[in-house]
Amino acid sequence: MAQHGANSPTAAVISRPPLLKIYGTQTALLVLASAALLLFGEVTALSALTGGLISVVPNAWFARMAFRHRGARAAGAVSQSFKRGEAGKFVLTISLFAMVFSTMPQLQAGVLFGAFISMMLVNLAFAWQIGNRRIAKT
Amino acid sequence: MGLALIAVSLMIGFGALGTAIGFALLGGKLLEGSARQPELAPMLQTKMFLIAGLLDAVPMIGVGIAMYVLFVLVPGMA
Numbered sequence: 001m002a003q004h005g006a007n008s009p010t011a012a013v014i015s016r017p018p019l020l021k022i023y024g025t026q027t028a029l030l031v032l033a034s035a036a037l038l039l040f041g042e043v044t045a046l047s048a049l050t051g052g053l054i055s056v057v058p059n060a061w062f063a064r065m066a067f068r069h070r071g072a073r074a075a076g077a078v079s080q081s082f083k084r085g086e087a088g089k090f091v092l093t094i095s096l097f098a099m100v101f102s103t104m105p106q107l108q109a110g111v112l113f114g115a116f117i118s119m120m121l122v123n124l125a126f127a128w129q130i131g132n133r134r135i136a137k138t
Numbered sequence: 139m140g141l142a143l144i145a146v147s148l149m150i151g152f153g154a155l156g157t158a159i160g161f162a163l164l165g166g167k168l169l170e171g172s173a174r175q176p177e178l179a180p181m182l183q184t185k186m187f188l189i190a191g192l193l194d195a196v197p198m199i200g201v202g203i204a205m206y207v208l209f210v211l212v213p214g215m216a
Contacts, residue, residue, distance in 0.1 A: 017184070054202070059191075066187050072176030078183055079165035082190065086161055089194070090154060090201070097202050101209035109206055116202060120195050127188040 016067055017130045023060040026122055030056065030115070037111075047107040050100050051115030058092040059123045061085065142212045149204035153197035160193040 030052035037045040065085025069077040100107065168186050172179040 055198075058198075062190070063187070066190070067183070070180060070183070072172045072179035075169050075172035075179060078172075078179075079168055082165060082168075082186065083161060086157065086190065086194065090157065090198075093198050094150070094201055094205065097205035098209060101205050105210055105213070109210065113199070113202060113206075117199065120191075120198070124188070124191050124195070127184075127191050131184045131188050 016070065017063075019060070019063050019067065022126050022130070023056060023063070026056050026119065026126065027053075029122065030119060033115075043106060044108055044111050046104075047109075047111040048115040050104070050107065051112035052119040054093065054096045054100065054112075055116045055119035055123065057096065058089040059120075061092055062089040139212060139214070142207055146204045146208050149200045149207075153200045153204075157194050157197045161190070164189060164193070 030049065034045045034049040034052070037048050062085040065081045065088065066078075068081045100112075164186055168182055171182045
């Protein structure tokens with residue numbers, strides 16, 4: 001009978017995704033885009049940077065929590081850590097938005113939300129890439 | 139001002155509710171899938187990560203708009 005779970009050969013092939021590299025790349029992209037937006041003014045660049053960071057920081061927290069446990073034997077723990085990660089992401093997003101809007105009301109809301117949504121789409125693209133890469137490995 | 143407060147509470151409340159229902163369904167399916175085919179558990183986990191990102195994208199934008207209404211559009215309320 002085949003042995004399954006975290007110690008099985010299949011599970012050993014599928015490695016943990018490089019989260020630090022992924023979110024570091026996203027932050028670097030965001031900083032570059034914000035630097036380019038300096039051409040339109042400091043407020044625009046700052047709005048884009050804060051909007052992007054409001055998206056990247058909670059997503060990084062969620063990804064860290066989501067991949068804390070691996071394997072079929074830890075399926076319950078995986079489900080629990082997904083739940084905790086999502087709750088943390090929700091609270092972090094609310095807190096960061098509240099903090100930014102209460103301390104920096106001069107920011108351009110359109111640019112801020114645009115950067116927020118763009119970074120969300122970038123995050124989805126990275127997640128899709130992780131899924132494809134890991135399926136190709138199995 | 140009162141109506142704005144109600145709008146903000148509805149946006150945050152329903153956003154959280156929708157996400158919670160989605161995650162409950164996703165978690166249940168992950169457990170079910172892992173029990174049926176344990177060798178696919180890591181792949182299901184990455185798929186769940188992708189779907190989770192899609193699931194909470196719209197509620198997060200809603201939360202952001204709610205905070206904008208609360209702190210910028212009606213600043214005396216917060």
